[in-house]
Amino acid sequence: MKGKIIGVFDSGVGGLTVLKELVKLMPQCSYIYFADTLNCPYGPKGSNEIIRLSKVITEFLIKQGCTTIVIACNTATAAAIDLLRANYPIPFVGMEPAVKPAALCTKTKSIGVLATKGTFKGRLYQETTSKYASNIKVCYRVGSGLVELVEQGKSNSEEAKDLLKKYVNPMLQESIDHLVLGCTHYPFFIPILKEILPESIDIIDPAPAVAKQTNRIIGDNNCDYAEKPFVKFFSSGSTQTLKNLVSEIEQGSKITFRNKEFIEYPL
Numbered sequence: 647m648k649g650k651i652i653g654v655f656d657s658g659v660g661g662l663t664v665l666k667e668l669v670k671l672m673p674q675c676s677y678i679y680f681a682d683t684l685n686c687p688y689g690p691k692g693s694n695e696i697i698r699l700s701k702v703i704t705e706f707l708i709k710q711g712c713t714t715i716v717i718a719c720n721t722a723t724a725a726a727i728d729l730l731r732a733n734y735p736i737p738f739v740g741m742e743p744a745v746k747p748a749a750l751c752t753k754t755k756s757i758g759v760l761a762t763k764g765t766f767k768g769r770l771y772q773e774t775t776s777k778y779a780s781n782i783k784v785c786y787r788v789g790s791g792l793v794e795l796v797e798q799g800k801s802n803s804e805e806a807k808d809l810l811k812k813y814v815n816p817m818l819q820e821s822i823d824h825l826v827l828g829c830t831h832y833p834f835f836i837p838i839l840k841e842i843l844p845e846s847i848d849i850i851d852p853a854p855a856v857a858k859q860t861n862r863i864i865g866d867n868n869c870d871y872a873e874k875p876f877v878k879f880f881s882s883g884s885t886q887t888l889k890n891l892v893s894e895i896e897q898g899s900k901i902t903f904r905n906k907e908f909i910e911y912p913l
């Protein structure tokens with residue numbers, strides 16, 4: 647088949663915040679997005695279960711012709727990226743909470759990190775924090791319930807605002823000047839976060855950096871352009887929230903997911 651197909655997966659719709667940046671940077675590529683809606687959220691699950699699900703999805707994406715996979719989920723990256731890299735002969739790009747840029751830029755010597763339990767438990771987070779943030783204050787918080795709100799299409803609700811306030815208010819008391827979004831679902835809350843946080847706080851979403859890294863891996867030089875690029879969206883559950891958020895992204899950011907298709911595919 648002519649043209650690159652990039653596989654992107656997440657426990658649900660969160661990875662759309664990464665897919666959006668990938669399409670913005672590489673509109674000539676085709677994409678297959680897999681949302682494991684049926685098994686969402688991954689955050690509270692044990693790592694063996696997340697590894698099992700990540701392998702099943704990876705095999706599905708490879709069968710569909712994907713030659714590079716972006717794990718657009720911090721929790722799945724934390725649990726499974728080493729194993730996936732060791733078991734499948736294609737490049738994997740993963741997510742990691744952007745602690746490093748926040749730690750290097752903070753003036754108050756205090757940063758906030760919001761992520762899932764699985765991400766905080768992971769080796770990547772532990773290593774990055776001890777390497778770059780050992781001499782600053784890191785106010786970290788598990789964002790319980792936030793992923794579910796995004797999946798229910800409630801990222802702009804009063805319920806979301808109340809829950810976010812509960813999580814960020816203690817961080818404000820610690821004078822954070824950066825808030826790291828360590829879960830790909832959370833950028834859907836940026837409009838609300840901008841309302842409840844002082845303007846001086848930088849909200850860091852690592853998705854643009856991950857898109858750049860994917861671009862470097864694919865290589866600009868001999869990129870084999872697809873004649874008719876497409877974006878296929880698979881979900882192991884309902885595709886309704888995917889459809890709604892895809893159309894919101896298209897309207898809000900003038901990005902077009904070309905020749906798109908939505909398919910329900912139970913794992």
Ligand code: DGL
Nearest residue numbers: 660687688689720721830
């Ligand atoms: N988007 C996933 C992440 O980045 C959400 C995890 C979950 O399903 O709990 O961690």
